[in-house]
Structures are given as structure tokens and as C-alpha cells.
Amino acid sequence: MIPTLRGEISAEELGRTLMHEHVFVLNAELMINYPELFPVEEMVSRAVEVLDGVRASGIDTFVDLSVMGTGRNVPVLARIAAQVDLNILVATGWYTYHEAPVFAQINGPGRLFDGPDPLTEMFVRDIREGISGTGVRAAVLKCSADRYGMTDGVRTVMQAVADAHLETGAPIFTHSDTDNGTGLAQQDYFASRGIDLAGVVIGHVGDTTDIDLLRRIADRGSVLGMDRFGLESRLPYAQRIDTVVRMCELGYADRMVLATDSSVFSMNFPDEHRRTNLPLWDARAIMNQVVPDLRDRGVAEVQIEQMMTGNAARILAAGRK
Template structure:
């Protein structure tokens, strides 16, 4: 008898087969806890109940567009607080999958400077230990287990701490089998750096999503990542750092080249983020919302000859495949 694979969400385990249409790279809330705690009257004006209500409303709109699952990649460094996400999930019909890992552009928080391999005090890999605990036991006393690992390689490249995070993520992945998803600077081809480190740590690259790949039309770079086995996160639809038509064309061209089975689609947006001024953010990116893909992107892809089958592959089959392969190695 075959036992069906399941995946933890903010409201409990669900069968992987029930994920349905899935956004693989999103955020519910991106916050700065130290700023909020010390200057609660900061300009962004966080209101817990109001923001939770707005998140529920936006998830309701997403569900109405036929989407069933959202992957929240808010990890340490972006203000992750899972009890707040649970409050949203309990009022929504959308599965919310949460992550562990660290958003580190250059340097880790001071706490980690004096703990772990390569630090003055040495000792075990505290990062990997925390990541594994989030996956196997649960987060912040909620019992909600993380289903995947997140790490970052941006403009600064493989600094000492960025390299350390990638290797800790690789170790946690090897121990638990949780898939890896990343943030990259595609213009600087940082996905290659990530694949290099992961390969050195024995990671199966077919279990890795290289994020923000849709930020570039360097097709040789994209094909190279995919040919190594990794999925390409075409996950910033609505963000106008790359024009809408160009983002659509990049995905369409990769489909023409036969890479639909190696791509996932998303927006990388949030209900609330104090990473930048919220008003200006909306003005500059009016389509940066969770319903942009079903309402605008999918029709645009179809008009460029992308088949419905390829769209279903990117939105349904690939996420399901990413979470179906389980177990450490």
C-alpha cells in the first residue's frame, strides 16, 4: 500500500496532491521587529488586527481566482512570526506553507558571529540546528513545521556569512529532505554561485528552486541552471524592475525551449512590507498583487502561444513534484 506524501501548512498537514494551483514565492508580512518594538509610531504604522484582516481579504480574492496554496518565504531577517501567520491561515481557505532559513544579504545577526563553525567560540552549526528543529518539531511553539528552506545570494555575492548560511541550509536539507528555494541577483548570475556551493555540500540540485530567475533574459544562464536540474523561480510578476511584457516573454521563450517542467510562477509580493515605503511601492508597482498571475499573466502567456498544459505544469505539477520528493540522504 502506497502512503501519499503530505506537506505541513500553517493549519496542519495536507496531501501534496491537494496543493492545487500554487504560488511558490510570496510573503504574508515582511516586518522589522526591532524597529517596531523601539519606535512603534514609525511611519509604516503597523496595526496587527487591520493587517491580518487585509491579508485574509487578499487570500479570499486569490482563492476566487482558483488558487489553493501560497508559499510564505518570510524567514529570519524578514520578520518571520508564525503565530501571526496562523491567525491569517485559520480565517482563509488557502493553504499557507511556511519556510525556515535566513535572509542574509551580507552579514548574519551578531548572535551568530560568536557561535558555530569558523567563529571565535566555535561549536556546532547552530544555524542548521535551528533550521532542522523548525522542520522536524515546529516553529515558535506553534507546532507548525516549516516545509522548505530559504537562503540568499545577492549583490554582495558569497561573503563569509552568506556562504555559511548556504552551507547550513544544505546541511539541514540533507538531514531532513526539505526542498531549498533561494533569492538571487540574476543580473550577476548568483544562481551559479548557489549551485556551486550546494554541489560541494552534496545537494541534489533537482531539489532546489533558484529564485528571481525571471529578472534576466540571459537565456544561456537560465538554461544552464535548469540543465543542472534546478527549478527556475519566475517569481516577481508585478514588480516593475523588469517590464511586464519582458517578464512574460522570458517565461514564454523558456517554454518554447522546452523548460516548462523546470519553472514555477509567483509574485514575491506581500500584504504588508516595511522594507520600503508602502505608498510609493504601490504607486510604482500597481499590479504587484497575488491576483496578477491569474488575471494578467496567464492570459498574456496564452496569447504568446504557451499552452494551458505548460501553464498547469508550472502552477500545479511542478510545485507538487517539488514537495513530493521527501526524505534526507
Template sequence: MVNTIRGEIDSGGLGRTLSHEHLTTGAAGMERIPGFMDTAERRQEMVDRCVEALARVRQSGIDTIIDLTPFDLGRQVWLFEAVAERHREHDVNVVCATGVYRWVPPIYFNWDPDEVAEHFVREIEDGIEGSDIRAGIIKLAWDLEARLTEGRNPPRAQMEKMARGAARAAKAAGVPISCHTLATDKLGVPLLDIFEDEGLDLRAVTIGHSNDTDDMAYLTGLAARGATVGLDRFFTTEETYVAQRSAIALNLVRAGYAEQVCLGHDAQPAGFWGKWNPERRSDLWTLVPEHEVPWMQANGASDDEIDAVLRRSIRATFDAAARMKG
């Protein structure tokens, strides 16, 4: 079973899924900063934007989005609750996350991996911040700070600890892990090394933002180890961009890894990336189903391969994680 913001569903009910999205983003505590979401009007607009975007992507044939916003990236439980209440208006499943974003917060510095795991499991099994919303996936983020290995509490050491905690939580609670990575630094490799050392089934792991590189040796290497390759950044419909990003997906499909590729945008309809975006867009989650997928089909991808990429790959990560529980 998979936790969504409306309760549990069978993994087969996920359907066509966008693997890496956000309702909102910013920072932990941003709800208490004047000018962000401190008025009823702003909060209502945030909810409306999310519902509109979900309804629009449902028209494109998407059944589920995975929201990978941990607390330090600005996760808002009230927003999940409000969007769940308006489910009839959009009919999209939303899976939300526990975990940690970039630059591990100091609150975790003195925790050991088991304490990290206990916290993540609590948000998966008991609920987030005292609510009935339970996380269905664990988020990790490894970016340029992974290069920093010296000094007191170096970022790399903290990130490795969090990865071990995430692996232990995934095994205990039976949920998958999805990783924001800096693909140009090939950070999926050390992450998979840690997960293997922790005894994790790598089929339950997605190495995300991998379409920020077209290094096929790196990408096929991730898949060959059993991981799912998250091609989950897609920001524009500019023709050359669509062709470049879509070709990465098609090349992995042609290499035999359709069942280990997932797609997404890394986009948010109500986010605060620096400040409130006045542009109200309901179509930001439609680029994959309405541009990338048609490009892949026009260039030889079969209906079965598209089904593998949008549906079966994601289900497989949840099923692999569930088999580890215990």
C-alpha cells in the first residue's frame, strides 16, 4: 500500500505518475515570514493554484504526482490537507515526502543514522507534524555541497549519515527513496554505494535530476545496478530543449531500461523560489505528457514503452520497497 494525502491506495492505483514535483517550495518556517503566506488571501491563492494545476494535468492523463518537499524545503501540511479536501475538483493522487533537502539542517548534526531513521519512520507511519497526513516516500538531496569534505561537521559526512538513516527507514517502513542529485558530479554512484552497504534493494531507489546530463555511460550504469533513473526536470517547450531532454529518455528506453525510467518536471504552482511568483500557471505539469511523451512516440517509442516509463517504473519502486519491510 502507498500513503497519499488522502490515505492509502494500492500501488496499482498510482497509474501514470510524475515522479518529482512540488506543490510549494521555499524554506522551513516560511509560513511565519511576513509576505509569504501570512494572509488568508495568499493561502487561498496557493490552494487554488495547486488545484488548478492538478486538474489540468489530470486532463493530460496523469493520475498521480509525487511531491518531494521535506520540511526544510518548505513542506506545508495545511496545503496538503486543503488540496485533499478538494480532491473531487482534480482527481489526482498526491504522495508526499519525509526526508531532507540540501545543506543538512543543524538540528540533525548530533543525530546518528538510527535516530534519523526513527524520525523518518514516524512521519511515514504516524503522520507529519501531528496530522493525519503520512509520508509515502523519502527524499534526499545531494548537490554541490557533497564536494565539501573538510572541517567540523562537513556537509558530505552529514549527507552520508542522512543517506544511511534514509536507507534504514526505507527498509523499516517499506517506502522508496527518491534523490535530488547533481548529475554532472555523478552523485548517484556514491549514493547507491551507501544504499548497497545498508542492504537496500536498489530497485526501491530513484536517482533524480539525471536528465541534467546526457552521459549515457553514467545513466545506464545507474540502471544496470538496479536503480530507477529519474529524468525529472523539464521546464520549457522550446523545441531544441524538448528534443534534447526527450532523447535522453528514449535512449534509455532503447538500451532496455524502460521499466527503470521515470519522468517529471521539478515544478511547483505555488512556490517561493526566492519570492512569490506572480505568474499563475496551470500547465506547468503538462510538459511531460503533452510534449516529451509525444516526441518519444514520434521517434519510435511504443505505447508499451510509454506505459513502462509513466506507470510501471514507479509502481515497481513502491513494490520493491514494500517487499523490504520488516
């Protein structure tokens, strides 16, 4: 069974699934120290409106990949989930491009204060017992590697994610950067830990049009996150569509998931910039725009179902202990 914000569901109940989204991208320290920056009641009502629209577009399940480092706030998400008819899955992990949090640099095996790795313990607790007293359990693990590559801090988090995966079986979702080859490096690391790459989604590789790179990653077993539709600043929409169409022609529909990586409210992207420059960067756009455009380009219904439903069920249900 797969944990959601409103209890457990079976793989069959997942339905059409957005595999890399965010309700909010926040900063937990700012939220404590500058609460006036976070109009929580307005954020909740906006989220309910957008998620109602996601549901109305034909989506059944929304995977929220906000973790520590991007202000994960499960108590607020639980309030939203109570008001929308959508399965929302939450993640555990730590989002960093460079350093691990200081407590994890100096506490842990072989570190200044020798002992068990604190990140691993937190991730396992989130998956097994639940998050911040809500009883909501994390469904997936998340880590990131971006412009600085595989730094010591990135590796510290990945090691904890790998250990938590080996203990719990929860699937791993990554944030990678195609400009810096971190998707392949993430695969190298997880493979070196004996992890089946079929349970690892390499995120954001839809930012490239490099078919050879995409095939290399997919041929090792991982699923490709074609998950930033509408983020024009990284790759224009039409090129993202072209790439998915080409990969479907090459037989990779069973290795791709479609999403937007957008959010209802983000500390990082001002609303005005999004309205003006990123009109399609919205989780409602996958069923309302992307899927119809793929159909028009000749992608078969069975391939669309594979990318929207089949792959999610396979990944999210696999290997749970």
C-alpha cells in the first residue's frame, strides 16, 4: 500500500499521476522568522483552487517532491488535502546543490560525533512512522545534484537516501541537471550501492533534447522525468514535446513520466514573472495541453496511459518493505 496525505491506497488506485510537482516551495526558517512573507490562509485557498483544477483536468494523484531544504510543511499540506479530491503523496530527503546541513556534516559515522547517520534516521522515520506528528508517511525519497556536481554535501545526502531506500524500499526521485551530467552520476552512485535503477526516477532530464543521453539513462533501467513542461527558461515547450514524441517513437513510453515541477506558491519564482513568462508552467497543463498535443503528434493512447498511469504504479508500488 502507498501512503498519501489521506491514508493508504493501492497501486491500482493511483490512476493518472503527476510524478514531480510541488504545492509550495518555501523556506522553513523564513517561515518562522518572517511569517508576514507567508500568507498561509491565502496560500491554502490558492492551493485548493489549483489542485481542484488539477483534479478536474483528469489527474488522480499528485506527487509533491518538496523536502527539507525547500520548506516541506506537511501540517499545512494536510489541511489542503482535506479539501481536495486528489491523492497527494509526500517525500522525504534533503534538497541541496552543494553542502549538507551542518549537523549532518559533523554527526554520523566517522564524523566528529560518531554515531548513526542523522539524515538516514530522519528519512526512515518519515517513511515508517510519519512526519511531524501528522501520522502522514513519506511515499518517496528525494535528492538533488545540480550545477556544482557531486559535491561532498550532495554525496552525504545521497548516501542517506540510498541507505533509507535499502532499508524501506521507498523509490528514489532525483533532481538532476542535464548541463552538468548529474543524472548519469546519480545512476552511477545508486548502482554502486547495489540499487536497482528501475526504482530510481532521474528528474528534469526533459530539459535536454539530447536523445542519446536520454537513451543512455533509460537503458540503464531508470525512468526519465520529462517533468518541466512550461519552464520555458530551461527549454521551450515545443522542444519538450518533440523530445517526448521522438522517445515514444523509439519505444521508451515505459521509461518516461510527464509533469511540470511547478508550484502554487514559490519563494523562488515571483508570481508576476510566472504570469508573464511561464503561462504553461502549471500542473493543470499536463492533461489540458501536453497530453492533447502529444495525441496530435501521433503518440498512441496506450503510450499516454503508460506515461500517465502505468509507470507511476510500477515505480510507486515496487519493492516497498
